[in-house]
Amino acid sequence: RLSDIEFVRMPFGPVPKKYDSILKDMQEKGIIHSFEILNFEKKQKSFHSLKEPDLSVFSAKEISIIDSVIYELKDKNASMLTKISHDTLWEQAKDGEVLPVESVFLKDIVEPNEADITWAKKVLKQKGYGENFIA
Numbered sequence: 001r002l003s004d005i006e007f008v009r010m011p012f013g014p015v016p017k018k019y020d021s022i023l024k025d026m027q028e029k030g031i032i033h034s035f036e037i038l039n040f041e042k043k044q045k046s047f048h049s050l051k052e053p054d055l056s057v058f059s060a061k062e063i064s065i066i067d068s069v070i071y072e073l074k075d076k077n078a079s080m081l082t083k084i085s086h087d088t089l090w091e092q093a094k095d096g097e098v099l100p101v102e103s104v105f106l107k108d109i110v111e112p113n114e115a116d117i118t119w120a121k122k123v124l125k126q127k128g129y130g131e132n133f134i135a
Contacts, residue, residue: 006099007099007101008095009096009099011095013081013082013090014085032049035047
């Protein structure tokens with residue numbers, strides 16, 4: 001896990017718990033600068049990094065994960081990101097409720113098809129599990 005920060009449900013998607021105090025702390029420490037821009041006639045708060053990140057705290061694998069997420073999301077606009085983040089668990093949670101970090105994998109869970117079931121039965125049989133075990 002890259003971070004111990006908990007995420008909570010908010011109206012437009014999950015955000016880090018106490019994100020407002022995290023951002024304020026980063027501004028006070030001179031790590032980021034916040035500013036507002038007009039985006040489609042709405043004010044949007046934006047941030048600019050004032051310091052280079054210390055990548056030494058990450059392993060090569062963690063940096064690779066971060067890079068792949070950035071690449072996957074780089075061309076997505078706010079409404080696309082909102083749609084991605086509003087999964088079944090998010091829909092069931094209340095605003096401010098902590099979302100389990102493992103919930104990010106919820107959208108990867110799909111019902112098995114016949115080929116999946118056939119494969120699983122074959123593997124179980126090969127491993128010596130009896131017919132009573134295999135439904």
